[in-house]
Amino acid sequence: MEKINKRKIFNDPVLGFVSISDDLLFDIIEHPYFQRLRRISQTGLSYYVYPGATHSRFLHALGGIQLMQITHKILRDKGVEISKEEERASLIAILLHDIGHGPFSHALESTLLDGIHHENLSITFMNLLNEEFNNELSLAIDIFLNKYPRKFFHQLISSQIDLDRLDYLKRDSFFTGVSEGNVNSERIITMMNVINDELVIDSKGIYSIEKYLTSRMFMYWQVYFHKTSVTAEIYLIEALKRAKQLTKEGKEVPASDILNYFLKKSDFIKLTKVDLEKFAQLDDSDIISALKLWQADEDKILSLLSQFIIQRKLPFSCIISEPISKDKLLKLENATKELFDIEDGKNFVHQKDLSVLAYNDKKDPIKLLLKNGEIIELQKADNQVLVKDLRKKITRYHLCMPREIYGVK
Known part of the structure; x- marks a missing residue:
């Protein structure tokens, strides 16, 4: 007997009830490729610091659907024409944008599959699903790859103010308890508009945009880094x-x-x-x-x-403004080698640069729609307060070593 999908509703603790009324969308959610995301941590090992951060990529993907559905309604109310085919395709694209993530999300991205980025895996899985579902994902794939002429659909999925970021910031803030990341995603979506098939933000939403950009920066330094x-x-x-x-x-x-x-x-x-x-x-x-x-x-x-890792007996670590020298690193590695009586201490001593650029005005800048119909880039607005400072990349250095050798000269 052929299975008939009925209207499905998921209860999302962050965004409320998420309705899935499209059979194809629900069939994709039910597919083993997508169900795997229930077992992939959204924020890697952040739960070692924030015990509540045990949420999954599956939940984040459903949140993307909810925000996309809200966006469709807002844009249609503003006179933007969105066909049923475009509606379905954009929902599928946001649903599957992270399907290529491996265990612990970004943590093992280049370890298990050397040099393979999760976005490349996502599009590969989308192509496989497209074959399985009789090419019904073709438009979604074009949107995901930014090949569809109406650019705003891709911008809603991947840009400096996309629905992916609007969901994960609010969601990660909720589950970690870090209030600095709690953005008003619905307020920002309400300010969205489309001009010449490109995404713009009504100028009166400028401070919501600045809050969003600073929230993302703080989430990086307080949670992700x-x-x-x-x-x-x-x-x-x-x-x-x-x-x-x-x-x-x-x-x-x-x-x-x-x-x-x-x-x-x-x-x-x-x-x-x-x-x-x-x-x-x-x-x-x-x-x-x-x-x-x-x-x-x-x-x-x-x-x-x-x-x-298992026992959470983690080494000493710190964030510093200037990197230590290679000679100092070598001394720490040698001290670790002696401490553990192993052939090399490199596995236990690490220095890594961490960089955050809150707003990139050179690549796909956020555009504002002024009351007179003029469109300007966010950083050129007279009433912006923080954007000029947010264009500066901030780099710090993460250093970790066994606690027993901390202080080695």
């Missing part, structure tokens, strides 16, 4: 790299069959269908299960890294 969660993710990456290295050397490293596939394979220049099918089964639980086993591994480096 928090010294402890960055350290946890660095050690997670090091553990996976070590496991891959040991596997390459012919040593048996216990892991699920799915994770073992990616530990053994290193050439992902051209993704095969087998690669994609395996990746579609990989999630956070494979990594956590492996780390629990690796705590007792005979390889001391892998064992220590895994213990530090």
